[in-house]
Amino acid sequence: MFSGIIWSTIQPTVSRGLEYTGDWITVKAMDETELIKSKVNIVDLISEYIPLKKAGVNFKAPCPFHNEKTPSFVVSPERQIFKCFGCQKSGDIFTFLMEKEGMDFKDALEMLAKKAGIVLKQTESKKDFKQRLFEVNLKAQEFFHYMLTKHPLGKNALEYLKSRGVTDESIESFGIGYAPNSWESLTKVLLKRNFTISEIIEVGLAVSSRNGGYDRFRGRITFPLIDSKDKLRGFSGRVLYLAEPKYINSPQTPIFDKSEYLFGINLAKAEIRAKKEAVLVEGEMDVIMSHQAGFRNVVASKGTALTEGQVNLIKKFTENLSLCFDMDIAGDSASRRGIEIAEKAGLNIKVIELTSGKDAAEVVKEDPGLWEKAVADAVPIYDYYLTSTAKRYDVKNPVDLKKIGMELIPIWAKIPDDLVRERYIQKLASFLRTDEKALRETIDKEKRFGQKSFTEVFHPKVGVDNIVSQRSRRELLEEYLIALLLHPPKDYIFVPTFLETLFLRETFRQIYVLLVLYLDSISFKSKAFSINDFSSDFPKDLLTEVDRLYLTELDDKLNSSKAWQKEVDGVTSELKKALIKASLERLALEIRNAQEFGKMEIVESLNKRFRDLSVKLKNL
Ligand SMILES: [Zn+2]
Numbered sequence: 001m002f003s004g005i006i007w008s009t010i011q012p013t014v015s016r017g018l019e020y021t022g023d024w025i026t027v028k029a030m031d032e033t034e035l036i037k038s039k040v041n042i043v044d045l046i047s048e049y050i051p052l053k054k055a056g057v058n059f060k061a062p063c064p065f066h067n068e069k070t071p072s073f074v075v076s077p078e079r080q081i082f083k084c085f086g087c088q089k090s091g092d093i094f095t096f097l098m099e100k101e102g103m104d105f106k107d108a109l110e111m112l113a114k115k116a117g118i119v120l121k122q123t124e125s126k127k128d129f130k131q132r133l134f135e136v137n138l139k140a141q142e143f144f145h146y147m148l149t150k151h152p153l154g155k156n157a158l159e160y161l162k163s164r165g166v167t168d169e170s171i172e173s174f175g176i177g178y179a180p181n182s183w184e185s186l187t188k189v190l191l192k193r194n195f196t197i198s199e200i201i202e203v204g205l206a207v208s209s210r211n212g213g214y215d216r217f218r219g220r221i222t223f224p225l226i227d228s229k230d231k232l233r234g235f236s237g238r239v240l241y242l243a244e245p246k247y248i249n250s251p252q253t254p255i256f257d258k259s260e261y262l263f264g265i266n267l268a269k270a271e272i273r274a275k276k277e278a279v280l281v282e283g284e285m286d287v288i289m290s291h292q293a294g295f296r297n298v299v300a301s302k303g304t305a306l307t308e309g310q311v312n313l314i315k316k317f318t319e320n321l322s323l324c325f326d327m328d329i330a331g332d333s334a335s336r337r338g339i340e341i342a343e344k345a346g347l348n349i350k351v352i353e354l355t356s357g358k359d360a361a362e363v364v365k366e367d368p369g370l371w372e373k374a375v376a377d378a379v380p381i382y383d384y385y386l387t388s389t390a391k392r393y394d395v396k397n398p399v400d401l402k403k404i405g406m407e408l409i410p411i412w413a414k415i416p417d418d419l420v421r422e423r424y425i426q427k428l429a430s431f432l433r434t435d436e437k438a439l440r441e442t443i444d445k446e447k448r449f450g451q452k453s454f455t456e457v458f459h460p461k462v463g464v465d466n467i468v469s470q471r472s473r474r475e476l477l478e479e480y481l482i483a484l485l486l487h488p489p490k491d492y493i494f495v496p497t498f499l500e501t502l503f504l505r506e507t508f509r510q511i512y513v514l515l516v517l518y519l520d521s522i523s524f525k526s527k528a529f530s531i532n533d534f535s536s537d538f539p540k541d542l543l544t545e546v547d548r549l550y551l552t553e554l555d556d557k558l559n560s561s562k563a564w565q566k567e568v569d570g571v572t573s574e575l576k577k578a579l580i581k582a583s584l585e586r587l588a589l590e591i592r593n594a595q596e597f598g599k600m601e602i603v604e605s606l607n608k609r610f611r612d613l614s615v616k617l618k619n620l
Helices: 003-010 032-039 042-047 093-101 105-116 129-149 152-163 168-174 185-192 197-202 265-275 284-292 308-315 333-344 360-366 368-376 381-392 398-413 418-432 436-449 463-485 506-525 540-550 561-596 600-619
Strands: 053-055 058-061 073-076 081-084 177-179 206-209 212-215 220-226 232-239 247-249 278-281 298-300 320-323 348-351
Touching: 032 093, 032 105, 032 197, 042 058, 042 073, 042 081, 042 093, 081 540, 093 105, 105 197, 129 152, 129 177, 129 185, 129 197, 129 220, 129 232, 152 177, 152 220, 168 284, 185 197, 185 212, 197 206, 197 212, 206 540, 232 284, 265 284, 265 298, 278 284, 284 298, 284 360, 308 333, 333 348, 348 381, 360 368, 381 398, 381 418, 398 418, 398 436, 418 436, 463 506, 463 540, 463 561, 506 540, 561 600
Parallel strands: 278 298, 278 320, 320 348
Antiparallel strands: 053 058, 058 073, 073 081, 177 220, 206 212, 220 232, 232 247
């Protein structure tokens, strides 16, 4: 009911009257899944596997998916879902069967249809199931590409691409498209082409909903994800406007696995072989812009750290890999783990550093020569580790020198080639101003005994890791606050007034705003809070989040409105404090930097901000 208000902040307008080549008939999305859901009670289904015990409005049991003594597996008859607070597994009757019996969606659908006494509409085609999924993708690709290049609805997207410098030629060679900003335009086209809603959902183009399914990619520029054998496995979609997440991908499907995929590999593989080098960048635009400028050995990992599947894919074409990422990969444990995998597989790794602070796409667009030089100047990974630590630590400080040693020694111990290792031991010794022989002994010892991975060896001490752990604590608090707000005490009228920016996570902000609107409307009509009423129009991804938080078990004493209000106030103020503390930490860092570079007037103004914030914190 609020969709018009809130979604508009995420995606401008829902387009209507969309036309597509050929005649256009409205096809009501097949609602077999919803029909089945209405006939099979989740409590009955799960009771066939494990004994459920009533707990308040829900049912509880020890989780069937992980080992535990105290039950944290909750089933909600009200929402017809389950959720384990131990292993985080959750879902509906379909997901339960898929997980429990190891079935795919199609098998679960058939089994549950039988239970519900429903005869499924058969797909006439006897073709292999996966083959059908590839065909759905191809049809979708045709639609997206048509929308971008020929249809008025794609005009803004096309203009955006042109403004980023993407040529018509690239649009063709990469098959770039546009998904109209409407809930069902693609799904309807595909249904009309005799694909079933379960095929469309299974391949990730639609997300299942109470009406069948709605388009996953809406209002986004689409990039077909084509593998090295030219098979179209999935899509990624990029927003046109400032919004998060910037990119979404097809989920894991029977024909797509993100961890084994590299964007652009179909167009880059020949050049990677010829140049005996692959360049790995972050995103789709980086790949497209470099190919356009004539650098065709470039592929993208799409924002993830390197995986074994990706490493094996690269190894089919070359042994030499250069990485170009926005972030400092030496300071990021997931990246280091990826590099470790690549090293073990025998890849020679270098790092391309873009000193301008711009990403690869921007550098190539502005000056292809600069990009070429940066690629040529790529430094071997171990030199990169050295310079990265030098940036993050103070090499004049003996305590920091020790930390650098702790960070680099386990990495050095794993250098597979003896000669290379020896050379870098010498480098590290002079860098740390320490005795080479002693360092070699330490590294040998680490080599013999330290079989642990980087992540185990590193205790979060510095920068990046620390922020991550703080953020997760913060997320827990944010989650708890939403959970509280979803359980207002009976007969208690309350509409929260703090700003949604108190939540760092976009999903929480969305839920919070919807909740405020809803609470406001029921307080006005003096209606009681109802979770089904509140979430009736939610898209699936948001609903999953709401369900998870709604099923969070809260302390019984929070049934009292006084205790509840006190709890809400407490959490809110802690979140506010945490925000200010984070700002203070950032400021402290900036002040130190400014001092080091002797920028006294900046130090002054930063100091003032620091004092103001400190006062604000004290007064909270
Ligand atoms: Zn579990």
